[in-house]
Amino acid sequence: MTLAPLIKLNDGHTIPQVGLGTWPLDDDQVATAVVHAVEAGYRHIDTAVKYGNEEGVGNGIRASGVDRGELFVTTKLDGQFQGQDRALEGLEGSLKRLKLDYVDLLLIHWPLPQRDDYVSTWKTFERLQQEGKAKSIGVSNFKPAHLERLMAECEVVPAVNQIQLSPAITRVAEREFHARHGIVTESYSPLGGPGAGLLDAPVLAQLGEKYGKTPGQLVLRWHIQQGIVTIPKSGNPDRMAENLDIFDFALDSQDLAEIAILEEAPDAGIDSDVTGH
Numbered sequence: 001m002t003l004a005p006l007i008k009l010n011d012g013h014t015i016p017q018v019g020l021g022t023w024p025l026d027d028d029q030v031a032t033a034v035v036h037a038v039e040a041g042y043r044h045i046d047t048a049v050k051y052g053n054e055e056g057v058g059n060g061i062r063a064s065g066v067d068r069g070e071l072f073v074t075t076k077l078d079g080q081f082q083g084q085d086r087a088l089e090g091l092e093g094s095l096k097r098l099k100l101d102y103v104d105l106l107l108i109h110w111p112l113p114q115r116d117d118y119v120s121t122w123k124t125f126e127r128l129q130q131e132g133k134a135k136s137i138g139v140s141n142f143k144p145a146h147l148e149r150l151m152a153e154c155e156v157v158p159a160v161n162q163i164q165l166s167p168a169i170t171r172v173a174e175r176e177f178h179a180r181h182g183i184v185t186e187s188y189s190p191l192g193g194p195g196a197g198l199l200d201a202p203v204l205a206q207l208g209e210k211y212g213k214t215p216g217q218l219v220l221r222w223h224i225q226q227g228i229v230t231i232p233k234s235g236n237p238d239r240m241a242e243n244l245d246i247f248d249f250a251l252d253s254q255d256l257a258e259i260a261i262l263e264e265a266p267d268a269g270i271d272s273d274v275t276g277h
Helices: 027-042 056-066 086-098 119-128 143-152 173-179 202-209 215-224 237-244 255-262
Strands: 007-009 015-016 044-046 072-077 101-108 134-140 160-164 184-188
Touching: 007 173, 027 056, 027 237, 044 056, 056 072, 056 086, 072 086, 086 101, 086 119, 101 119, 101 160, 119 134, 119 143, 134 143, 134 184, 143 173, 160 173, 202 215, 202 255, 215 237, 215 255
Parallel strands: 044 072, 072 101, 101 134, 134 160, 160 184
Antiparallel strands: 007 015
């Protein structure tokens, strides 16, 4: 069993560097997946209201037999819970479905700047953190401009920004901004997502022969060496174990230079000024 390293957050808590992404698994699928993941060594589980599987995640946690204190559980509140105090109801519903007293990390799922509610939502998150219902609070899909506004108008700097990120969509400017402000970068779709073709790149096949690793393992190792927290999605026990088997080798500078050719145009990723829910 492999345990991922821990990354320290700006609030003093720690987060396992590799987590289990659970979208689009349903309640039954995700309960089984969580049990297998915990057996493989995962201690970080990522869900969201929008995924519709929080109840299954909670069932899997209890079925795993691992003490709650050993697990790091993230959920996200989407747009229906943005606005003055709406997050109170949102997190209450999540905790009820998860059957937990608290989550380790609560995220605003999307900034939705056209609605202009994310600042008031963040202030409610600060209250939830003070009440102990969320140990750490953060955001997802936020751009530096959104983060700058939060930091100017609120008290707490987000601990995490979870964004679409891979060797094809590197978000260098965003990661540099996060680093300057003590915000941990967390990647979703780290392997490129369905239909992206990232794992078919010839350079990954060549490096796979060098290290005896799969393209997916090489890409996840790329994330680890950037100091990024990453949440690959899988319901397959063998793939889960494979995704954790990335701590017995390191990519060298030449490897990283070769992987850099996979970067796509700056506008290739999701634009959260116009996308979200």
